[in-house]
Amino acid sequence: MHFTEPVYRNPYWPTWPLLEITRGCTHNKCKFCTMYKGVRFGVPDMETIEADLRELAATDPHARTIQLLSANPLALPYDRLAPILEKINEYLPEIEYIYGAGRVTDFRNKTVEQLRALRDLGMREIRLERINKGYHAADILEQCAKLDEAGVRYWHTFLNGVAGTSHSREHTINSAKVFSQTNPMVVGTGGLTLFPGTPLLEEAQRGEFDPLDERGLLEEVLLFVENLECDCSFITHHTVGGANLTGPDFLGRKERIVAALRDEIDHGDMERMARRRAMKTTL
Numbered sequence: 001m002h003f004t005e006p007v008y009r010n011p012y013w014p015t016w017p018l019l020e021i022t023r024g025c026t027h028n029k030c031k032f033c034t035m036y037k038g039v040r041f042g043v044p045d046m047e048t049i050e051a052d053l054r055e056l057a058a059t060d061p062h063a064r065t066i067q068l069l070s071a072n073p074l075a076l077p078y079d080r081l082a083p084i085l086e087k088i089n090e091y092l093p094e095i096e097y098i099y100g101a102g103r104v105t106d107f108r109n110k111t112v113e114q115l116r117a118l119r120d121l122g123m124r125e126i127r128l129e130r131i132n133k134g135y136h137a138a139d140i141l142e143q144c145a146k147l148d149e150a151g152v153r154y155w156h157t158f159l160n161g162v163a164g165t166s167h168s169r170e171h172t173i174n175s176a177k178v179f180s181q182t183n184p185m186v187v188g189t190g191g192l193t194l195f196p197g198t199p200l201l202e203e204a205q206r207g208e209f210d211p212l213d214e215r216g217l218l219e220e221v222l223l224f225v226e227n228l229e230c231d232c233s234f235i236t237h238h239t240v241g242g243a244n245l246t247g248p249d250f251l252g253r254k255e256r257i258v259a260a261l262r263d264e265i266d267h268g269d270m271e272r273m274a275r276r277r278a279m280k281t282t283l
């Protein structure tokens with residue numbers, strides 16, 4: 001198999017086969033992310049992709065799921081993406097679920113009919129990339145409406161902490177309100193970690209960015225949850241007093257999630273959380 005480091009695997013599907021159809025990230029400008037900093041965006045040629053598919057067909061001929069790499073493979077225009085999905089179906093005839101990530105802007109150049117055709121080829125689920133620059137609420141609403149119409153399900157990620165203390169409230173309420181006007185399958189969130197080498201850490205060190213502390217991050221998640229009205233699953237990387245906030249039926253569990261967050265804000269061990277965050281090495 002041909003892989004370009006780093007390889008990001010969706011942690012919720014640790015066993016899905018991976019197929020590299022792009023390298024790096026078309027955007028590569030999020031101030032909190034260094035993941036693909038050393039990688040120039042590129043596309044392997046079809047022979048390489050086909051060689052990998054042959055290998056997958058030999059080792060996992062009954063594969064029903066697959067994750068496309070890398071950061072936003074759905075940036076490929078329809079005319080390049082559709083033949084790749086057709087090849088996946090040819091080599092792995094039992095495939096049902098082709099999962100990949102894309103920025104909201106990656107869908108501007110695809111019509112509803114094209115998105116529907118991609119869904120029919122297996123692209124049933126996508127994760128919308130967690131960037132906070134380069135598009136506006138109107139983009140999110142417009143592109144999500146197209147995905148809804150085409151029957152493609154999508155994940156949203158709330159960028160908990162990325163607006164700093166000064167813009168936390170507006171960022172949080174705006175995100176929740178925009179997400180609430182869409183129909184995501186999953187909404188996820190995890191607190192911002194400032195990793196070495198990121199522009200955001202450098203801004204914080206110069207005093208130009210005012211990061212939230214652990215309590216502030218949790219208060220922001222609480223505000224987000226209070227304002228979110230999506231009938232979806234909810235995923236968070238925050239550990240709250242041992243309670244598992246992750247699961248389906250967000251609206252049915254919303255009151256319990258709010259109560260658990262409030263309790264953690266009042267009684268949680270913030271120093272322990274900060275120590276755990278300091279041990280993180282990737283997003």
Ligand code: SF4
Binds near residue numbers: 027028035036130
């Ligand atoms: S967070 Fe995602 S979209 Fe932003 S630079 Fe990193 S990989 Fe690219």
